[in-house]
Amino acid sequence: MKYPERMKELRQDLDLSQEKISKLLGVAQTTYSQYELDKRSIPIVYLVALCKFYNVSADYMLGLTDKK
Template sequence: MKYPERIKALRQDNDLNQKQIAEILGVAQTTYSQYELYKRPMPIECLMKLCDYYNVSADYILGFTDNPKLRS
């Protein structure tokens, strides 16, 4: 699974909309939408914020593991 699919799934699993996540990341909703659509690369700072917010590892979001809790 590529990270755009993973961040969309995490958002939907937590009953959030794109605008809510965009506010957490400090970006416009349209920018966040482009991350989910793989039309714009997501900055590392946003990846870090999403990891903290969802309490998952970067490896999980990036698709290197299917275990969301492999965090040190």
């Protein structure tokens, strides 16, 4: 599983909107949407922020492991 799929899955599991997560990161909702659609690479600093927010490892977020 690629990281955009993990991002979407984690967000939906908590019943959060793209707008809520985009505000957390300080980006436009359309920009965040492009991260989830794999149309734009997510900057590392945002990836780290999402890992901390969802309390998962970077390896999990990147799809290198299925262990959170």
